Amino acid sequence: MPKFAANLSMMFTEVPFLARFEAAAKAGFKYVEYLFPYDYPKDVLKTKLQDNDLQQVLFNTAAGDVQAGEWGVSAIPGREADSHRDIDLALEYALALNCPNVHIMSGVVPPGENYAKYKQTFIDNVRYAADKFQPHGIKILLEALSPQVKPNYLTASQFQTLELVDLIDRDNVFVQLDYFHAQNVDGNLTRLTDTLNGKFAHVQIASVPERHEPDEGEINYRHIFDKLDEIGYEGWVGCEYNPRGKTTDGLGWFKPYK
């Protein structure tokens, strides 16, 4: 049975961020993920996790200057020092929060730029991270983002991310398989799951096209959950969706899995 993690960047937004830990625990979650921890001291987050018997399973490296269009900097040529600073900070938080996975954000490739140069910069920076995280047993995740959500992100297709994982060639680097983006770009989700089997170490879910609860739209998630069980997937499934209304009102789908 999948282990579901509440995504506190998207779920329980009825309450302020630090109150979402308790809200998730009360709703029956044992695991949480969220985009960025950096606005809060490590101790504050650690206490929230401990007080609510929750395990943190994923967060991302910093986004950079979001107003200026950045969404990570690790693929941007000339920004290696910023990328390494973000990776080092992420490692500090991962160790403090006992978090087993960190997603390294590549950033966008502006149209007309040299894609190969961005790709190589990302490969080099992820190798730097992989070697730093490896002694601590922390996995690095790379995610493809669909163009309707983040145009010109370094990778849009799961196959591009898979190629990067293979080129980076480190034991602790994996695909972050977000089925919402995968359906938007690649489709064919059952076969895709088989193709990526062993290469992905974290899953995220949401309906398509609305990015709501996984109980509507194009994807039959009951089938996907069975498929993940069938292949023996042991990682977490992050609930990265925007609830249709109040978060708890939309948790009917979660009842059988509590």
Ligand SMILES: O=C(O)[C@@H](O)C(=O)CO
């Ligand atoms: O799917 C997403 O958008 C996220 O998982 C993320 O980490 C960055 O955009």
Ligand SMILES: [Mg+2]
């Ligand atoms: Mg995602």
